[in-house]
Amino acid sequence: MTNPKSEIFEQFAELARVLGQGNRLELLEHAAQGERSVERLAQLTGLSLANASQHLQVLRRAGFVRSRRDGKRMLYRLGDGPVIELLGALRRYAEHSRAEVRGIVSRYFGRLDSLEPVSREVLLQRLGDGGGVLLDVRPEDEFALGHLPGALNIPFADLERRLAELPKDTQIVAYCRGPYCVLSFEAVAALRAKGYDIKRLEDGFPEWKAAGLPVGTVIATPRPARSLSASAASSR
Amino acid sequence: MTNPKSEIFEQFAELARVLGQGNRLELLEHAAQGERSVERLAQLTGLSLANASQHLQVLRRAGFVRSRRDGKRMLYRLGDGPVIELLGALRRYAEHSRAEVRGIVSRYFGRLDSLEPVSREVLLQRLGDGGGVLLDVRPEDEFALGHLPGALNIPFADLERRLAELPKDTQIVAYCRGPYCVLSFEAVAALRAKGYDIKRLEDGFPEWKAAGLPVGTVIATPRPARSLSASAASSR
DNA sequence: TGGTCATTCAATCAATAGCTTGACTGATTG
DNA sequence: CAATCAGTCAAGCTATTGATTGAATGACCA
Incomplete structure (x- = not known):
């Protein structure tokens, strides 16, 4: 060689x-x-x-x-x-050429329309219009490390208990760790079954951040406090 | 699982x-x-x-x-x-995070500026302006299977012999099989040493084609003639 | 129909990768 | 400074992968 x-x-x-x-x-x-x-x-x-x-x-x-x-x-x-970009290319290729991928998604989460989620662009526009709620279903500690600005954090595990916080009349867009994060799939399935108008964001938090879009954090921690944040990290 | x-x-x-x-x-x-x-x-x-x-x-x-x-x-x-897209993402990631990749390129082909080639957009614009020669250094049989429109085909092996066909006064853009095809690197190195104003196209033929840009062929062969084209395919 | 050509299949072997276990290292804490 | 905690390292085992060889298939041709 x-x-x-x-x-x-x-x-x-x-x-x-x-x-x-x-x-x-x-x-x-x-x-x-x-x-x-x-x-x-x-x-x-x-x-x-x-x-x-x-x-x-x-x-x-x-x-x-x-x-x-x-x-x-x-x-x-x-x-x-450009790690996220590479992973995105891999995902898009897989979606295109692997029936298995589409199969797994529809087998576990029903409708193929889960594969037609809301894009970043559409989300940005919709949020600009004032309509819609953005829902982050990741555990609290991940939310704290960074999330889409204005998102409401209800960890998937708490969803049943905190239904009251979600509106039934406007569209909800849910996201989590990435395009195939199960949490958002399950959240969409669960809430849709209850009559909510909910869609999945195509991306997750990392893709949003990688695109250079603004990111919110719970406490501004340029260098997270050691033992404090560590002990907080325990949900899910 | x-x-x-x-x-x-x-x-x-x-x-x-x-x-x-x-x-x-x-x-x-x-x-x-x-x-x-x-x-x-x-x-x-x-x-x-x-x-x-x-x-x-x-x-x-x-x-x-x-x-x-x-x-x-x-x-x-x-x-x-989207195969080419995936490979492109892999290449861009490698260029970003692997010193080895940049190292190999500069070790074998000298100048780091080989890594700053002409982009598709720049090429399109330059060709539109009428200036510049587009040089395909792949073997003839590959050129015949498809090439950028208007390209001049001088296989790398024939380059020395056919120097007369290349202008010294206008810029030449060379391409071959892909972003790391050695032929175009070597062609650039060789011609530059002889005083030609030559740059490498960032992409190769597959990337051009994958981008949906027009492609030229030597003979229009929707289904290439069997034994004929087979016997023609023998250079390099 | 037998022979030939292009490719694939099957068997085999060496090299590599992934996982587990238990020992080791480096930083903190009492 | 010993104990503890978080992570890494080293050794060993099994499963997988890549390459080679020779036999088998499938399509064409005389």
């Missing part, structure tokens, strides 16, 4: 291989919500600690995530290259 | 794994030039026949290529999903 072309392709392939593992894609999605410790990421994905740690290092070597030390914990966040 | 989210991620990962192999990426680039037999693709990539065949089948299962039978040969061409 002294051929420069093969070397280049080998570099590309190396990156693709890193994405070629479901667990790593899942870790990546969680890291894209904001900084998280290894333990939390392991917990969220259901992986063993050592396994998660190893996968995170693979992701880091490829630049998909970055890490920093905060006391005795290691915090991982999304890398700063 | 009965979890729909994991299933989706597993689907994505499966696709990424298919791209996670340099040989397959190389086959894909060649298939993107136009329909090619397994034998030709094996030849172009230097793989054994059986090996190429197997890789092509992996690519086909993932929808990256399609195949059809033509007599006793099997012709593979690019699939019809």
